[in-house]
Amino acid sequence: MRSVTKDNITEVFTAYFGEDTDPRVREVLGALARHIHDFAREVKLTHEEWQVGIDFLTRAGDITTPERHEFVLLSDVLGLSSLVDMLHSREDATSSSVLGPFHVSNPPPLEIGGDMKRDFEGEVLLVEGTVRDTEGNPIPGAEIDIWQTAPNGLYSSQDPDQDIHSFHGLMKADENGRYAFTTVRPVSYTVPDDGPVGDILRAAGRHPWRPSHLHYIVSAKGFRNLVTEVFPDDDPYLDEDTVFGVRSDLVMTYEPQPAGSFPEGFALSGQVAEAYSRVEFDLVLAAD
Amino acid sequence: MRSVTKDNITEVFTAYFGEDTDPRVREVLGALARHIHDFAREVKLTHEEWQVGIDFLTRAGDITTPERHEFVLLSDVLGLSSLVDMLHSREDATSSSVLGPFHVSNPPPLEIGGDMKRDFEGEVLLVEGTVRDTEGNPIPGAEIDIWQTAPNGLYSSQDPDQDIHSFHGLMKADENGRYAFTTVRPVSYTVPDDGPVGDILRAAGRHPWRPSHLHYIVSAKGFRNLVTEVFPDDDPYLDEDTVFGVRSDLVMTYEPQPAGSFPEGFALSGQVAEAYSRVEFDLVLAAD
Incomplete structure (x- = not known):
């Protein structure tokens, strides 16, 4: 879409799916993107907060080993x-x-x-x-x-x-x-x-x-x-x-x-x- | 809560915040957890799909370097x-x-x-x-x-x-x-x-x-x-x-x-x- 806006980006995301996409992939990934978009819109996520999130994920990746499962722990403490x-x-x-x-x-x-x-x-x-x-x-x-x-x-x-x-x-x-x-x-x-x-x-x-x-x-x-x-x-x-x-x-x-x-x-x-x-x-x- | 259920877990998450929590942290983290919970409930996320997500994050962490920003790229392609x-x-x-x-x-x-x-x-x-x-x-x-x-x-x-x-x-x-x-x-x-x-x-x-x-x-x-x-x-x-x-x-x-x-x-x-x-x-x- 040559005119992505903060209000239509979820529809644009959905429009990008290939026609042959597995229906469950479409359902899960579509819902994931929609909830992430809704989250960002709702809290009006700032660039600085976004950067905190990226840094968090990067650090979680750095500390993860076969014995240390930081992403599992993240999922655990988020419920x-x-x-x-x-x-x-x-x-x-x-x-x-x-x-x-x-x-x-x-x-x-x-x-x-x-x-x-x-x-x-x-x-x-x-x-x-x-x-x-x-x-x-x-x-x-x-x-x-x-x-x-x-x-x-x-x-x-x-x-x-x-x-x-x-x-x-x-x-x-x-x-x-x-x-x-x-x-x-x-x-x-x-x-x-x-x-x-x-x-x-x-x-x-x-x-x-x-x-x-x-x-x-x-x-x-x-x-x-x-x-x-x-x-x-x-x-x-x-x-x-x-x-x-x-x-x-x-x-x-x-x-x-x-x-x-x-x-x-x-x-x-x-x-x-x-x-x-x-x-x-x-x-x-x-x-x- | 000694009785967490799939319907009250978001409230339980909110109840765990410390009283002195920064209001913006409470707002952003609370909304993030609520949307993640809503996402999982909506698609009835399976254990296997959850594992795919954990493996995805682990692999994204593994490939990330100061020159390769896989989590930024993830954020980019999700919109x-x-x-x-x-x-x-x-x-x-x-x-x-x-x-x-x-x-x-x-x-x-x-x-x-x-x-x-x-x-x-x-x-x-x-x-x-x-x-x-x-x-x-x-x-x-x-x-x-x-x-x-x-x-x-x-x-x-x-x-x-x-x-x-x-x-x-x-x-x-x-x-x-x-x-x-x-x-x-x-x-x-x-x-x-x-x-x-x-x-x-x-x-x-x-x-x-x-x-x-x-x-x-x-x-x-x-x-x-x-x-x-x-x-x-x-x-x-x-x-x-x-x-x-x-x-x-x-x-x-x-x-x-x-x-x-x-x-x-x-x-x-x-x-x-x-x-x-x-x-x-x-x-x-x-x-x-």
Whole structure:
């Protein structure tokens, strides 16, 4: 168009699409451009602010490595990652929540009743539950991929003092869909805030904390993969998770258990004399 | 919020702002998040599409260097750069248009009537005009920073065969606000499309061409800087500039002039026997 204006530029953008453009590309890219244009018009974005945005993206690119995912973190703190999760969450299944960047491929096998705490300091947490379908039937043999931070607040890939499989485990539910393991209670931690996303958080007066959580990916043949997290109901950051990951059905009570009451059937049975905590977290999968 | 949903996430985002947040940061970041959320909800963005976006940004970061500005190019082909220009353009002044990434600092001085063509092949183009205020009064001594592609379609910073100041010049208008110089007619060219932004263009069925143009930055004390371009009215890409830079008042006729008619008062006077072209482009600055 030889006369682009601030009011017709979205139409001009749409007019430039090739006739053979994939309809979904046209829909997504067209909507993206329209919302970006509407945003700029609405706030009357200045050149200086535009430059701040370009510099931000450039710095985010500079800090990004295979281990440091600044664009994912940006999406996380803007709430986009959580929104994409929720858009495809099934209401009759367990809510999905953010995958985050700390999952590892090939997690080590973990037997039912196995232990991830090993020699780390901290209170034992016993986690158990059942994997079910939306009608309440157990899903035998469902695969449960679990990971969390060490007590220092770091995931294995962030921490040179942990081996890469530390606090990662892959469990197969039993014939009743039951899973169970011991670990150490995960801690609240901060997302990496030493880069440009940290600058956004500071500019917005936000902290970088996430409430403590255990990550899960649950999969079973004929069911949709469930990527989720479980949170304790007494975490101070529960109402202000910087990545918007908390859903009401993912908040559980971690029940304190008296000293001497640790049950049989666990790798740690007979070794835990002190008080521990227990959380029950059932996982409901939607059919594929 | 311990119960983030796909419908309340924008309100939750707003609720996370610190009380002392700068009002403009709150306005811009709040609107950005709202539009990103609306975009994702509207197209029901999938995890796979989100991953395509993350991969795109990561690749754009990887290809970005001090000479290669992939995020600027992204903004350009989405129409955002042009929109920001137009949002702050004054209706009674010459339209602004995209700066682009090829301006150099410290351009070499160019006398009135001076020449930028030097030994490059191609038809001589004589460019002249007057810098005026919005009431029609000339602005003596206005500074005019001019740059363009060589006949091979490359700017000096892209082309190892040109020195960095090739086709760049800084002119001071005379006491009547007049400027004039000779050059070679710039050519239509493609924006760099060998990176992720090129993939967007291909997915959208778009070409990477820009109509030929001369770049200007015009400045004078008491006036707003004008960043603009001038386009010939016979360029085949005038109605489909891939960066949305064309405005109707920036399109001029490049008048063919007969052989032997080259005027006096130019560095090339007496040296141009053949036909040449002439364009008159006045520049109207808004008061600061």
